Amino acid sequence: MSSSEDDMPLARSNGHLSASRISKSEDKAMDGPVSDKSQPSAAGISIRNGPVNGDPMDIDHPNGGAKRKARQSISKPVSYKDESDSDDVPPLAKRLKAAPKKEPDSDDEPIAKRKLPPSINETSLPVEDSSDDDQPLGVKLAKKKAQIEKQAEKDAKAIRASETKVKKPAAKRAVKKEESSDDEPIAKSKPVKRATNGTAAKKANGLKMEKTPAKGKAAPKKEAKSNSPDEDDEEEAHEWWNEQKPDDDSIKWTTLEHSGVLFPPEYEPLPKSVRLYYDGTPLELQPEAEEAATFFGSMLNSENNVKNPVFQKNFFSDFTALLKKTGGAKDKNGNKVEIKDFAKLDFEPMYEHFRKQSEEKKAWSKEKKQAEKEKRLKIEEPFMFCKWDGRKEKVGNFRVEPPGLFRGRGEHPKTGKIKKRVLPEQVTINIGKEAKVPQAPAGHKWKAVQHDNKATWLAMWQENVNGNYKYVMLSASAAVKGKADFKKFEKARELKKRIDFIRKDYEKKLKSEMMQERQMATAMYLIDKFALRAGNEKDTENEADTVGCCSLKFEHVTLREPDIVIFDFLGKDSIRYYDECQVDRQVFKNLKMFKKPPKEDGDDIFDRVNTSQLNKHLSNYMEGLTAKVFRTYNASYTMSNLLQQLNPDEHKNKTINEKVKLYNDCNREVAILCNHKRTVGAKHEEQMEKMTDRIKGAKYQKWRTKMMILDVDPKQKKKKGADFFTREEELTDEWIIQHQAFLIEEQRTKITKKFQKDNEKLVAEKKKPLPEKEHKERLKAVKELEAKFKKENKSKKVEAEGRGPSVEKLEGQIKKIDERIKNLEAQSADREGNKEVALGTSKINYIDPRLSVVFSNKMGVPIERLFPKTLREKFNWAIQSIGDDPDWEF
Known part of the structure; x- marks a missing residue:
């Protein structure tokens, strides 16, 4: 590999550049004393996904920096209390209408307003070995990841060995080098034919050729033909996975x-009664400028945007430029009004206009x-x-x-x-x-x-x-998209055969005398072990300052002896990436070297490597291999290993919800190991509080049903024991009164809605609507329920409900309630575990969907519970091609 500075992009020639070669004396100078560690090495694992906490700590800065102040940890018990914002708001906000807030996607929330990601120790994750409870989770994850990598090496050797038995060794081919970037499609390569448990004869390219849909799957059924020509066109699903691969797959279509x-639609001007105001003066604007004003005026309820100073500044700059272009703003007498101060603009009338329009649409008849x-x-x-x-x-x-x-x-x-x-x-x-x-x-x-x-x-x-x-x-359901997905996952399966060789090679080059080679190997280590994106150079003045591995700057990486690397930068979609990672000592030493003086803030760490060069180097190992493929491989291979550890016989008596949670637990572990994090949703605590109330409500219903058994047969207390009828401690008298009030109000709402719906139906049928007297008659049931609860609270007894109540019937009801509680608790645990881990990212983009289909088959879980409709359409090729084959492996 050439180390010439001529190979470096012009953008990287600015700032301080690392020497092209590393002398032995320079290499030795980077060796520092390694302090004893109380825990075994956990190189290659993220040990913290949150802010630095605890006391101030010494940070090793090769450029001479001494210490950095510690930031406070967010590790604290989850609180479900309603903590509303203060009533004190900036002047602009006094005009913002208190409309129901639309919660933005967490990715749209400004970094400054978000909580930092949590410590990995606070993230729910199934742990296999309970005897190691005294070990930090980071060490356990490191052991698990090391086991997976060791297994990967064995699998790679086994696959290559099985292929040599099936066919003669292929002649050594000349390595094709290609320029590519991390955002470009994976290069074309022939699908890999491989043996899996002796089933090579049955499959080609990892796909089963039979068209039998999986049992219990929501595979599209072929409907009877219709006379409609349009329906004829879409009736037959295009089963491209059963077709022979074309000679030239660069041609995407012929017709x-x-x-x-x-x-x-074109812009409809506002009614004359609705205007933008400036310092109390209603403005007359040209349609183009008025439309631009409505953009801001219609979203006053999105406070995280309209209160953002950058958002305000950019809008005001563009708006005033547009005013200048369209002749400016005028008052009702035609006099020009100079718009100079954003704070004097009043968008309230516009917002009210659009809010009323929205309310009117909601009130439309069916x-x-x-x-x-x-x-x-x-x-x-x-x-x-x-x-x-x-x-x-x-x-x-x-x-x-x-x-x-x-x-x-x-x-x-x-x-x-x-x-x-x-x-x-x-x-x-x-x-x-x-x-x-x-x-x-x-x-x-x-x-x-x-x-x-x-x-x-x-x-x-x-x-x-x-x-x-x-x-x-x-x-996403189109054949051309399915083919692209299939190629992506087949490329990751091909990497499975070579991963051991690639890892050994870059580990060897971590000590290379050539700076470019050492930087390349270090970047590959970080991409493979920590799922860092490769990163592309960009114009930071015009784009968000987001980076990846190859574009990391001096200030994005902090080193702490002996082997802790702290990453802190804006990653994809401007999401803050903060992680403390324990790395191989040689990698730590290399990063120390890449940061050595005279480098300073703003200088590139990997100044002799860019994404194109990295992907070109990766293609030497395997045709079409890019940095992206490592993420797909690591996610799919890890998921495959975790799912294989699940024994269907051990879980056959579990509910569907519990089995889905097993799947999500595996997916969650993949997401954590691959650093697929997200910020906690704004409504998470509220949702968890509602879920907790639903569980407690079911437990209250269960307790009332047990008390009904005593009403039917008082002797059951002696027969079943007093403990059976004891109310759970969390169901306090205070909570029960609140819950009863909720049930009363819920019934009142249901009756009222039903009454209104009945009247709407009668009106639609041109019949006379029901009188209000009927409504009041129906609401008597609410008063009866209220009286029943008061009597129960006073007497501490519950009268049996329903026709012909018996102990057997009531016990059957308790069984059903128990099932519901179990499902709700599984959902609650799943939701809490997922609050800071993005399961969708791995499931949609990185985990081979055929693994989910195999899990669905083995565990008897309907595919609908794993894939919503959009994903079933997107991954129809995986559902149909696997069928009910239990032997398919990644």
């Missing part, structure tokens, strides 16, 4: 027909809502599907994004900027040569029309805020 894109839906579907229908090689395929995002305000994720520097309306003149159409080109809207024309059958997008345009290109693609 392509579609209707283009659906543009958002018939009106249905009519509106049908009207919308009629407009959308031509754009929803395309003809791809003669097959009807669903289009994913056929709508052009409407104008609005850019929000971004995390602390994006451009949040609040105005996203302009996209015009047809900005849109390029990709379509078949023989197909009819869709008509552009009246008075407009397309930017261009092309016929690129190597591209999978149908239309494309460039948005104005970040200059990014937006593409109209097929839906």
Whole structure:
């Protein structure tokens, strides 16, 4: 590998650059005294996923820094108390209407407002060996990860050995090098044929050729043919996984027909009574400027955006520029009004207008809502599907994004900027040569029309805020998307055969004399062990300052002797990545070297490696191997190992919910080991409190049912024992009174809603509605329930309910309640365990879906419980190709 500075990108020639070679004396100088550790080494595992806590600590700074102040730990018991915000708000907020808050996606929340991720010690995770309870969780995870890596080495050797028995050794091929980036598709390679428990003859490319759907699966059933030509087109599922691989898979289609894109409706000016105010003066604006003002005015309830100073500044800058372009703002007499101070703008009337519109729509009758839906579907229908090689395929995002305000994720520097309306003149159409080109809207024309059958997008345009290109693609369930997913997971399975060799090679090069080689090996170590993204260089003035492994700066990595590396940077989507990791001593030593003086803040740590060079180097090991493949491999291989450890016979008597929790526990462990973290949702505590109340409510119902047994047969107390009828301690008198009030109010609401629904039905049938007297008659049941509870609280007895109550019937009811409690507790534990771990990331993107299908088959869990409808459509190829094959392995 060349170490010439000529190989380095121009951007990396700025700042301090590491020497191209490492002398023995320099290498030895990086060796420091290694202090004794009370715990065994846990190299290659994250030992903390949260802020630094405890007393101030010494941090080893190779550039001479001494100490860094400690930050407070967030480790504390979970509180479910309602901690509302203070009533003291900034001046702008006094005009914000207290409308029901729409909770934003946690990724959209500014970094500064988020709680830091928790310590890994606070994260729920199943632990196998209870005899090691005195060991930190980090050490246990390290042992587990070491076991998985050791098993990976054995598996790689076993696979290669089995392949040599089946076929003659292939001639050594010349390594193909290719330029790629972490965001580019994985390079094309032939699917790997491999033996799995002697089933190589049955399978090709890891897929079962039979079309038998899995037992108990929600596989799409083939309906009877309809006379509708459209239904005929989509009736037969395209089972591409059973087809022979084409010679040239770079050609994505031969014929392509579609209707283009659906543009958002034109702007409708506000009624004259609704205006934007400036310092108390109602403003007259040109439609384009008025529309921009409504973007801000319609979202006053999204306080995390409209109160954000950066959001305000960017909006005001774009808005005043637009005012200048459109002739400015005027008062009702036509006098020009200078808009200079954002704080003097009053958007309240606009917000009220849109809020009332929303309330009116919610109050629409069922018939009106249905009519509106049908009207919308009629407009959308031509754009929803395309003809791809003669097959009807669903289009994913056929709508052009409407104008609005850019929000971004995390602390994006451009949040609040105005996203302009996209015009047809900005849109390029990709379509078949023989197909009819869709008509552009009246008075407009397309930017261009092309016929690129190597591209999978149908239309494309460039948005104005970040200059990014937006593409109209097929839906996730389309064959072309399924093929891409299949290739991705097959590439990870191919890596499984070579992982031992790759790891040994980069471990050897961690001590290389060549700086570029040592940096490359260290980057590979971090990507493999800690699932760091490779990272790409970007213009930090115009984009969020997010980084990955290759783009880490001096200030993003802190070293603590003897082998702790602390990462602190903004990762993908501006989510803060904070982690304390225990690494191999050689890796620690290398990072120390990469940070040595004169390097300082702003300098690259990996100054002789970038993402393209890294991926080019990885392709030497295996065609098409990129940094991304390591994440897919590590997630899928770990999940495979964890699922194999589950014995179906041991869990056959468990409920479906408990089995789903087993699956989620495995997925959670993968997510933790792969660092798929998320911030705690704003409503998590509220949801957990509701779940706790539901569990306690079921326990209260169970206790009342037991007391009914005594009402039917008092002798049961002696027969079953007093303990059987004892109320659980958590069901205090105070809680019971509150719960009874809730049950009373719940019944009142149900009766009222039923009465209103009955009247709506009568009105729709042009019949006379029920009188209010009927409503009052029905509400007598509420008073009866209230009187019953009062009597029970006073007498401490519960009268048996229902027709012909008996001990046997009541015991049957208790059994059902027990089942419900068990399910609720499993859901509660699952939800609590998932609060800071993103299970969706691993399940959707990194864990081979065929593993979930195998789990579904073995454990008797309906696939619907693991994959929602969208994922069942996306991974239909996995469900159908695996069928009920119990022998498939990753």
